[in-house]
Amino acid sequence: MGIVSPGFRGRGRGRDVKLPPGQYLTEDFPVLSAGPTPRVGKDDWEFTVTTESGREYSWDWRQFMELPSETPTVDIHCVTKWSKLGTRWQGVSLDTLLADVDTAADYVLAHSYGGYTTNMPLEDVLDGQAWIAYRFDGEDLPAEHGGPARLLVPHLYFWKSAKWVRGLRLLDQDEPGFWETAGYHDYGDPWREQRYQGD
Amino acid sequence: MSDDYQDGNALAGPLGEILAFDVTTAEASCACCARTGPVATLRLYKRAPGLVARCPACEEVVLRMVRTPDAAWLDMRGITSLRIPLP
Numbered sequence: 419m420g421i422v423s424p425g426f427r428g429r430g431r432g433r434d435v436k437l438p439p440g441q442y443l444t445e446d447f448p449v450l451s452a453g454p455t456p457r458v459g460k461d462d463w464e465f466t467v468t469t470e471s472g473r474e475y476s477w478d479w480r481q482f483m484e485l486p487s488e489t490p491t492v493d494i495h496c497v498t499k500w501s502k503l504g505t506r507w508q509g510v511s512l513d514t515l516l517a518d519v520d521t522a523a524d525y526v527l528a529h530s531y532g533g534y535t536t537n538m539p540l541e542d543v544l545d546g547q548a549w550i551a552y553r554f555d556g557e558d559l560p561a562e563h564g565g566p567a568r569l570l571v572p573h574l575y576f577w578k579s580a581k582w583v584r585g586l587r588l589l590d591q592d593e594p595g596f597w598e599t600a601g602y603h604d605y606g607d608p609w610r611e612q613r614y615q616g617d
Numbered sequence: 618m619s620d621d622y623q624d625g626n627a628l629a630g631p632l633g634e635i636l637a638f639d640v641t642t643a644e645a646s647c648a649c650c651a652r653t654g655p656v657a658t659l660r661l662y663k664r665a666p667g668l669v670a671r672c673p674a675c676e677e678v679v680l681r682m683v684r685t686p687d688a689a690w691l692d693m694r695g696i697t698s699l700r701i702p703l704p
Contacts, residue, residue, distance in 0.1 A: 452662050452669040454676060497666050533678075577666055597666055601683040601690035614685040 438608035441501040448500055449562045452596065456531040456561070456582045463566050465550065466585040467515060470523045477515075479566070482550075485510045490549060492572035494579070495608035507570055509551030512543045512586075523588035527595060528569050531582040536595035537604070538571065538578055540588065547573060550583060575606040575613070625659035625670055631682055635689050644700040649677035651697070656680075 435443060460479040467475045477485070489508050495501045527537045542548070551570040552559050559565035564581025571578045577597050587593075598604050603612040611617060625641055632640045641657040652674040659670040659679055667683035672695070679695035693699070 448664075450665050452665040452667075453671055453678070597683070600667055600681050600692050601685050601688065602666060614683075 435503065437501050438495050439611045440613075441495055441499055441608065444500040444502055447502060447505075447563065448496070448498075450496065450498065451562070451581075452534065453532055458531050458561075458566055458582060458584075460566050464584065465515075465567070467519055467588065468585065469519060469521045469588045470590050473520070475515075475519055482510065482552075482567075485514055488549060490570070490572075492570070494572050494576050497575040497577055497602065497606070497608075497613050501608075505572075506555050507549065507551040508553035509549035509567070509570060511546065512548045512550070513546065515550065516544065519588070521588045523590055525589040525592045527587045527589055527593050528578075528580040528583055529585055529587065530580045531584050534580055534582070534596050536569075536578050536580050537593055537598055538574060539592075539605075542574065543571060543586075547571065573607070575603075575608050577602065578606055621664065622660040622662050622671075625655070625657045625661055627661050627663065628656060628659075628668065628670060628680075628682075631668060631684065631689075632691075634684075635691065638701055638703075640699075642702055645679060646697040646699075647672040647675065647677065647679055648695050648697045650675035656699075 437443060463479045465477050465482060487508050488511050491504055491506050493503045494505055523540055525537060526540045526543055527535055529535045548571045550567050552567040554563060559568060567583060569580040569583045594604060601614055603614055603617055606612050629641050643656050644653055645656050646653045650672060652672055658673060660673050662669040667681055669678055670680040672679050677695055681692040683690040
């Protein structure tokens, strides 16, 4: 009989946790980055949605903060195999940002300060599935985790949740992003373990 | 630290699996700023889903490599030319 209760080993132990295939549970928040961390001040920050016809819809930080926010608690799954459960965010739903955008596009390419890009079907960022998040765990989002604001699309592998996001391009045709052009899966569903092209 | 990078010497192992020469001594010319220097002097970001080597002058991506279970993906769009020393 053990003398140490699993209950003293931290949150998550003993919980009936179901993870996507090939993932392991982590309690910390690993920082992955393909380049130097952009340092974008809120005074300089701008977020722009560009439609397939070239029409632009932009928000500066003050305008963005005036939009209604939500506080999703979600599980996140990195393609490097860690998963983190019950992460708490605050951000603006893409349903809100795209509500008045006139588009018939089928795809979206998110682009970031620093040049990163990632693609997904437009329907995957609608209906309460995606946010532009600016707070994590009750604090302003740190730059190393994508602050001042990052995309949050938790039902896809976390490389789709672009850090330092600065805009969305709405597209008629799919356009693979940074990792999707280098062997990673175009869609990236962790529950179907779509890590690499061909999975 | 998110800005942690290594020098391009760390590419020797991963690229040694697919190239028949020591890539670290090859002189790469950056397609963005035209800086030319040994691959060993690139800034290599490894804490990512793949390897990303950036130019130390302009920070643009020079080379990317992703190793999947059954293939290696190599993107060298950021290199205008690679001068490989040969005997």
